[in-house]
Amino acid sequence: MPSRWSVQRWGVLAVAAALAIAPALLGKFGVSLLNDVGISALVVLGLVMLTGVGGATSFGQAAFVGIAAYTSAWLSTAHGWSPWLGLVLALALTATAALIIGALTLRLGGHFLPLSTIAWGLSIALVFGNIEALGSHTGISNVPPIPLFGATLADPRAVYYLIWALVGVAALFCHNVLASRPGRAIRSLRGGAILLSSVGADAYRVRLSLFVLAALLAGLAGWLYAHANRFVSPSPFDVRASIEYLLMAVAGGIAHLGGALVGAAVVLVMKNVVQDVLPLVTTRGGQFEAVAFALLFIVLLHRARGGVMGLVARWMRQRVPERAALWPAGAPAPLARRDALPRGQPLLAVQRAVKRFGGLVAVNDVSFEMRSGEIVGLIGPNGAGKSTMFDLITGTAPMSSGRVEFLGHDISGVAQRRVALRGMARTFQHVKLRPQMSLLDNVALGAHGRTHTGLLAAGLRLDRREEAQIRHEAQRQLARIGLAERAHELAGSLPLGLQRLLEIARALASDPVLLVLDEPAAGLRRQEKQALAELLRKLRGEGVTILIVEHDMDFVMKLVDRLVVMNFGSKLVEGEPAAVRADPAVQAAYLGSVAAGVPVAAPAVSEAR
């Protein structure tokens, strides 16, 4: 049976072959339509990357198409520049615009980001129509065609191959990016900024570079549009056009690169069919067009939110087995490691940490220290401030006062990402994995901070050596937790216990000095807890220092070297497990004190953060 990878490869080859011979079979109208499909596919490719994969919706992509189209059209008509020089300037201007807009808006959370795209999408299109040098509402005509090797690509047939070659290159670039270090970060954007900073990546910068990439693809399309149609006017670049691109992406399947091509083709062909058929039914065809189109779109969103490629992907998952590993056997040079710390060195020192939320003091004057090679447990009843303490140590939340020293450096006030880069790796109480990514990719994400490949290098496949190292490292960590055989399964298919182990493997892939685990045993069954404890002991044997914030007394008591007990935000006791267990103050905190007269059992629910 063919593997999924070979099915995909044959599919791509078949489409490429069909596109190569299409001009020989189609009339001029058909070729022009395919040119439009190719140009739109470029824009939609950017949208698939930005919105489908990266999770940032843009209702303004057409504005970038317009910036590039107008730049090149104006330079080549008013100043007689070569369209190729126009391309360079058009892309430069598009990238600059995207950088400025992105820098301003990409920090916006929730639905504010998509709303802001409507705002600048509208504004930019309105500006085109109001600048006289750009022909106001009539636009610029007589844009010269693209010269290439002495020929001018004026005929639709002539420019056809240029357009589709660029679509092919762009799609390959995006494909390469997705299967690389920056690609894993992009695919993790939907997991939230905290997940990304925990592996040393900056969500804002990842999103910004993705935004510029999408804008550049739109710019490339704009340049082709201007010189293929030989005419630009404001209306193809307004918000309606942007929405149509989004529609193409959704129709094709916004989570798949192939969806860009399929979506552009489906929408544009459907539009043509509607234009051809409606006049047969009614004399007011033009008016029905928008209605028919909007209706089809709504039905699509009701029935198949994954689009055409979503259906294909579902079919593939059922019929075709997952691809086998494509990487050559044999170990590449391992990734560089941090210098190992000798046992017993001071590693972490929390000094008089305080965290206030308004009037509530969640952490009140807590101090403790950790030395390399030990496992320390941070325990306490519900609401004791453990999770807040955890956030303060990892840099997830700022301290109100106090100090945290890690490896001799003051890290209070340092961003979570920088703390992670210094060698503190964490897991999450509510597991933050990427369910649609393979186990291997999830673990490889952990090595983000140790590696350097950028977007451009990844797109051009200059990252193979480092990528092989990353995959080798990820495979090694998967083997460490006993999941090496399942490397290519999706993380979402694992039961909770294994997901927690997988998070530990991801943390280990960053080659941490200190591993901080947030309630790793919560929700686990007995046997899973035993397996987890065994793994942690093994890691201690290998020299990893571990801090566990935990609820489960039984689990912690058997595992740790030392315990820090918190209650009502303050440190209650610190010491060895046996001593802590015997401490009357701890017993009172957990079981309620007899003196207070109300024995209350600590409820065994996991506390929400």
Add this chain to the structure above:
Amino acid sequence: MTWDVALILGVDGLANGAVYLLAGLGLVLIFSVTRVVFVPFGDVAAFAALSLAAFEGKRLPPTVGLVVMLALLATLTEVTALLRRGERTRVARALLGWGALPLLPCALAWAASGQALPHALFVALAVLLVVPITPLVARVALQPIADASVLVLLIVSLALHFLLSGLGLLFFGPEGFRTAPLAGGSLMLPGGFPLSGQVMLMLAAAVVLSGLFFLAFERTVAGKALRATAVNRVGARLVGIRPARTALLAYTCASLLAGLIGVLVAPVTTMYYDSGFLIGLKAFVAAIIGGLVSYPLTALGALAVGVVESFGSFWSGALKDVIVFSLLIPVLLVRSALTRHAEEEQEESDA
């Protein structure tokens, strides 16, 4: 710019702002209860204006056809949904509620059109005619996917706008109309500055309606149910508030507001089938100033948008919309900096 000009622009801006205020209230109402950014809001307003114009021209408003069609679709959706769930007993009620009730204003309009009736009656009828549109459209297109993400709802809502403005072109045609003024005369302000009756009416409407809005929200059970749903949908459900019912109420109220906006602006601006979009969009800027949840901030934002627009058009008529929409970006930045976002994860809607 002299003080006179500034005063004229300011009053003009406040009158515009009054319209955006009402539209902004409607948008916030719908969003807070249903999480839908209701883009076609302005289209409904335009339909009300065009209906009034049709009455004035002694014609039956084409809106009747639109409502009948939507009522048919909604009844079909509701009855299919009921039959699928096996709730045959409720079919009769659904037929009555979704099929017959929306036709009531249509019947009234049919009886009234062409007659020599007082203008105020036509105004009321034009508003009544568009009231069913929003709930009907929402029943067909939005309620079946009420649990989808904000983004999917936003995209569907955008598609709905294109659908409605397309239908608007079909039913009303491309001609623009301006209706007779609702209030004549003008008041002389000290300093010899005239304030037209229409502007006063618009400002008064904004004040009275937002006051009513406030009272309804604070004092009535239905208003409290709306607020409860807006604060916490699951919680509201647990205390017995039916989300579909509150959503219906929100859509109906918003539709009524849209109708009132339509008849208020029709005497001062020529309305086309697609004129509503820009009104909706600017109200939307106001709603975002209020974070899509706060009514008082939305009201202030709306007045600010109106004034900025009016001064913007003085400096550059062509670029006034650019100015208004560009205003959105700094507003968004401030809002985003002020609100602490809970770390949100979104999953792929893959297959």
